[in-house]
Amino acid sequence: LIFPSSHIPGDPSDREGHSSTQSSHRLLAYSDALISIIATVMILPVAHTKVEDNELTESVHLLLTTKIAVYLMTFLIVTVAWAAHIRLFQVIVRIDDCLALLNLACMMLITFLPYTFSLMATFPKNILGLLLFCGCVMVIGVIQSVIVLYAFSRPFLLNEQIQISENQTFYKHHILKVIMRVPIMCFFASIFSFIFFQLSYVLLAIIIFLPYISQCLKWCRSKAIGQVEETPDSMLFYTYLPNEPLNKDRVEAFSDGVYAIVATLLILDICEDNVPDPSAVEKQFGGSLVAALQVYGPEYLAYFGSFATVGLLWFVHHSLFLHVTKATRFMGLLNTFSLAFVGGLPLAYQLTHEFPRNSRNELEAIQISCVIIFFAGIFQLTILVVALYNQRETLHPYVWYGGREHVFMLAKLALYPCVALGTFFLTCILSRFSAPIFHLMEITVPFAFLVLRLLVRVGLALLRLIFCPDRPDSRTVVEVEDETREPLNTLVT
């Protein structure tokens, strides 16, 4: 046996006598895959909006804006559903067949949400979309309540902290209360929709931002009347505090899913649309397949460009989360924002190559790409910055202030935002050469990542030379991160 079986998450040997219970690891991984696909799917209608006459007219602009808004809202709603799913399965850590089947039913309804939302956006004054949406959310709420009731009737499925706790019933009621809040509000929203449908949309918005609103109110109150709220025992779960722990494995699995879908979005299109018709090749290109494929040239370029960018952003994300020891809710939120921008990348790249050379549209498309890359990167960087505020709990010592990898990690996370910003301003100044600048950026960034460690060392050595010229011995430049860790880092940060 080459692989030690100790790592197998679903190893039935840890069943502790309950023959039909299982580790929930794979169920959650599958759910994450489903949800990440659904979260990114509404980018497709944006992608397939036909830009006619190679010109972004006003109406196309409006259509694109609507579709992008739908995409972002869907992404938000699906990630809210995903966060609720995480919260639920932080309480229920083991599953059995019945829970697995209930969860699948729940997933089916979640995957239907984007469609109902899309109906709402297309027919804002028709209440059908709203009713369907509320109906789905209510059924999901009921199924989740059934899951909670079922799990509390078999306590060996629960998190150990709840298992050994004395007030299980209190936990159960607290969790049920939190879960049922959303479907009940949806119920009212669907009733109001018959009377005054604008109110229903307000209600739905409140549902999404409810946890944040209540947190804000609590915080304001505690500041105003100086009351320090003591976190009771029950508040370990379903707290909605910014530092509420989030299952790191699931954040990674969800992010991997989104990155993978986004990286392959363009090849999906290419495989379907860009295989020329044999008869057309015969007629239009005299049977020359090479000539026929050259028409699609920009699309291949867009594919490789977007795959590389998404792949490298994944690489940065991977490096960051390797050093994260505990993910919090706030970090999860920032990660969601980063992923929402990543989802738009392939389209931006596709637009980049769709317009005639040196047109105003090409320049705009390139600048939009830079802005998207910038925001995707800057939110990743913010995750690290937020984590550093509580570094003892959330980060590995290597990347703490003064840790041996701290500067390197900062450089990794800052590379894409800096490059994107630089490219953006360069294209503003040298707008005639915007396309070559952009392509040069695409090509150099992967190599920059390869030699980043070297670059960081050289940069640190230069900083040393400028600010501490009294010890310019070349030996420490090479062994800089082992020997002179503290002074250098305090200098940089």
Place this chain on the structure above:
Amino acid sequence: LIFPSSHIPGDPSDREGHSSTQSSHRLLAYSDALISIIATVMILPVAHTKVEDNELTESVHLLLTTKIAVYLMTFLIVTVAWAAHIRLFQVIVRIDDCLALLNLACMMLITFLPYTFSLMATFPKNILGLLLFCGCVMVIGVIQSVIVLYAFSRPFLLNEQIQISENQTFYKHHILKVIMRVPIMCFFASIFSFIFFQLSYVLLAIIIFLPYISQCLKWCRSKAIGQVEETPDSMLFYTYLPNEPLNKDRVEAFSDGVYAIVATLLILDICEDNVPDPSAVEKQFGGSLVAALQVYGPEYLAYFGSFATVGLLWFVHHSLFLHVTKATRFMGLLNTFSLAFVGGLPLAYQLTHEFPRNSRNELEAIQISCVIIFFAGIFQLTILVVALYNQRETLHPYVWYGGREHVFMLAKLALYPCVALGTFFLTCILSRFSAPIFHLMEITVPFAFLVLRLLVRVGLALLRLIFCPDRPDSRTVVEVEDETREPLNTLVT
């Protein structure tokens, strides 16, 4: 801290002093996600083939057959690339930034393979597709060789067995030899394509089946001259034997990816195509959105049906692999076959609802769905049967012959094939009621899974009553699987 950090796969604490090396777990999960998307993507051109006039004409039949062949071949080729990737990262168990970036480059080329293959299929006489394909494979081979050379120059990245082995150089040469075999043959194939392109296709077919051919030859030789081949030390990796171990986590991750993509394929289409145009609703349906959506009714039905079936097949797969302790190459092959059929399911379901009621096409579509479900299920069952032949090594004791979950697991795996077969024959006999029968099947199967444990107990009790009527006490019926394990199981199997 709610989550013990011991389980985190990329925990940097196990870096053993090499500050820049990382666990490869997440890189592999991401690669699996990418490859599973690419493997299933060629089903889309099949899905979007327009069936005009609600009638499957000869030409559409031919087109569909070609596209399905392309889908199956792509699936096969991509899974071969995936198997090679698994093999490589069973040798290299830790990564650093450089390997991660090289792997991403490799992934980019693998995701491009389906397109080149699709070109080959559309223009079989044009060598461009062939050249592109061979080019991709050659570059992948070179990158993988670089990865091997890089990893062997930093032995702490390697599998422990190779790290402590004395003949590392021998290993390195063996692995390089196996990896380079494919690009070299592709090189010859691309050269031959200029002279006699049919030969190139033969060469490519040989490449894919090379391991199986060489295994067959070896086996024949050993049978013919009675020579028992001693497996040397080097043969722990890259053996191509049917019982070569396969990383179980990766088989699960890849399968999850395929199931997730396939489950959501139809909703992707629905989200994109089935949101009616507001002006069309106004004109054709007098502003009634409900009436407009009723046109899409069959598509929603197809979505829920296929999601449920794929979800339940995932559930069976999940239950099976929970009890698999070591996955072998042969089991991986059977799993691939099962997944290839799963990929076709949404289309079969879509066809089911596309034709007029009681037409010959509808009956055909329903029967095709049954056949696909049957094969997807029967290959899953075969995995268990194959595993049982070597149960001490590959399975958890619970599902061994005579284990307490053995009959239950068999029933779980046999449920879908049996139901599909039953539905198929019922639709043959009662062809007028084929659609109701099919819908009834869709609705009852999830409930059958819910009460399966009960059904199995009742079935066993009935079998006992029939074959061993001398001990028909009702008490043992309930506790049957604990007390009378052996006699019952020998009776059933």
